[in-house]
Amino acid sequence: MNLTPIELRFLQRLLADRRDRPHSASAERFYVDRKIGTPIGRKFVYSQEDVERVRSLLEALRLPLAASDQLIDRADAVLRPGISEKSGTVNPHANTVAFKVFAGGSPTTRPGYQVASVEEVAGLTPDLVMVVENFETLRQLERYQWVIDRLTSVKTALTIFKGDNIYRLDDAQNCISLFDCPVWGFHDFDPAGLHMSLSIRNIEEHLVPPQGLLAAAVVAQKRSDLYFNQYNQYAGALDLCDHPQIAALWSLMKRWQKGLPQEWMRDLSLTTTNTSQDSSTT
Structure with a gap:
């Protein structure tokens, strides 16, 4: 599964606070593809089981669980086949x-x-x-x-x-x-x-x-x-x-x-x- 930087930040925030989210492209995708969240009215509601699915997904993709976690170089992202080298990796100009x-x-x-x-x-x-x-x-x-x-x-x-x-x-x-x-x-x-x-x-x-x-x-x-x-x-x-x-x-x-x-x-x-x-x- 290939995540964009915006989708990665969406999952990281969800893992951090488990708050309900308004309808968005990211929320819709994870509901359709991974059954994460329940649409109610104009928002998605997330249970503890949803949060655990998010954690399991990020761990399976070898992506950081939080934006503040240590990121890897883009060259090292080769260890995550099928995942964009731009997701969860260090800015190439960093340091x-x-x-x-x-x-x-x-x-x-x-x-x-x-x-x-x-x-x-x-x-x-x-x-x-x-x-x-x-x-x-x-x-x-x-x-x-x-x-x-x-x-x-x-x-x-x-x-x-x-x-x-x-x-x-x-x-x-x-x-x-x-x-x-x-x-x-x-x-x-x-x-x-x-x-x-x-x-x-x-x-x-x-x-x-x-x-x-x-x-x-x-x-x-x-x-x-x-x-x-x-x-x-x-x-x-x-x-x-x-x-x-x-x-x-x-x-x-x-x-x-x-x-x-x-x-x-x-x-x-x-x-x-x-x-x-x-x-x-x-």
């Missing part, structure tokens, strides 16, 4: 992080990025870990010349993507927490970005371009929305910040009342400083 490794400012990994398990990445021995907020930035990191200039003095730097709905945030956080070396936070220059860096254990600095480049770009791009939209949520914690470098950046941000997306820092160069630093900070 993985996207990363790049630099040695003296030069990438040692293939172009773009690499993906490996948390355990495999944690087995590396970098001198520095840099957390990168946006996936596009991780892929194009070599084009951020001012970042590469900073990394040239680092023997081995591991750059890790912060995470999203594909490479999970908690997997990246777990991986980062396993290193005892200094950490740089490379996030957006906005209240949320500063707060992300502040929350990292072993944070050494929130990475930003040289102040002249940063000041000119922040003023030129006029992204006051990044500042005001996030101020109420993060200002309280940042006002109490005791990290000297992040506190100094917060003071600058409050003075400018503007932010700057990480992606817009890619092509900054000395030509960006046509506007003087003195005039840009007013």
